[in-house]
Amino acid sequence: MKKPAPTLWWVRRDFRLADNPALAHAIASGGPVVPVFIHDDSVANLGAAPKWRLGLGLEALAASLEDAGSRLILRKGDALDVLRDLIAQTGAKSVTWSHAYVPDAIERDTKVKAALTDDGIAAESCAGHLLFEPWQVETKAGGFYKVYTPFWRAARDIPVAACLPAPTEIAAPQDWPHSDNLADWKLGEAMSRGADVVRAYACVGEAAAEQRLADFLDGPIEDYREGRDFPSRNVTSGLSENLTYGEIAPRRLWHAGRQALEQGAAGAEHFLKEVVWREFAYHLAYHTPRMLTRSWREEWEDFNWRGDNDDAEKWRRGMTGEPMVDAAMRELYTTGTMHNRSRMIAGSYLTKHLLTDWRVGQAWFEQTLIDWDPASNAMGWQWVAGSGPDASPFFRVFNPETQAEKFDGSQNYRDLHLKGGEDEEGRNPAEDFYRAIPKSWNITDKTPRPDRIISLKEGRERALAAYKGAKEQG
DNA sequence: TACACCTTTGC
């Protein structure tokens, strides 16, 4: 009997073996599987931290593929060219991959699928990055949702299929095609800040993500409902980093969360809601892709935002003189993530007190976050700026001092990032910050804390006046 | 059409 032809599994943002429909589909073809990751423009265009973190994820995926008797083939170039080349070399008759939902990737995938189909190759794109396809959730009138709560109510009862088990053995081809060396890609090259510093805060790979979930379910989920708003309480799951690279499946979180809910875990419903916020971001980005680059509400395109400016540079460096904002910005630079509460406070300060275009903040987060996600980042910034659907109204100006008193009353968070001291893992984020920053910033632990850029009262009034003026201009 | 509702607020 003739052996079935190989299948290419085009790895994209699904760095896992468990519950991976595209991989499962490739295996189900019955022949050998050739996993390939392609460094194309979508990788070249990533921000510094996401690109570096992607490399760590690739390393981990390659190792787990090897444990399963397989390999990860790395290739650089145009996706279609690379796939055709590999098809010619391996004799593959089919290609599988996971859906993407942002415009450039959709455009690329559409072209690739048509071309491969023309070539007589079976091209199969699978779900897997999301729980619900963006077109699957509809209002009663047949449109897409613009408000989170109705979206949540519609989504929460949609049945979600069970997770697929991880394969223990993946059939290898007779001959492996050539692979680039990961190190030659220099994915960390743009990390001008100390990558070794950030590395200590990253949590890489499928096994680590599973452990993280287990740890979360084992305790923090009980305090999640109240505690998740407090940056110094470690009760968030931290899984956004792993979701971004597909190191854990959203379905895995969904079923784990549902089970916790049934068992009466206090924060389980809120955890599920957060998973669905990520879905909502992709729902919006899919139906209104302009959200990724332009104000969702058109009238905000006429708002007189300040472009990039010296105050924004102080904001990036954590030198605004506003302790809660500066702690947040240092957390970002040192650890590659930022607590959600801090994101709102820092975002509100940039867009309102400093009247700076939300895209300046979006761009900085894109460079610095290791959990960067195009849809969530755009949605978050437009929410805080007031320019998005279902956004916080512009006149809702966060007062960083009030927020600090309310959500960091102990000062633990500000102290940890501004003064020093060890976190639960024995790391010292404040010291790490000085090791991470470029010399050109000229900041040391001797640098005195700066004065405020603008008083909170004046900043608030200036923002409200700008908003009122824009509204009157129509 | 009417009506309830909208993650995360400040003062």
Add this chain to the structure above:
DNA sequence: CAAAGGTGT
């Protein structure tokens, strides 16, 4: 208690 206005049923 003030601050709009849109969304979804």
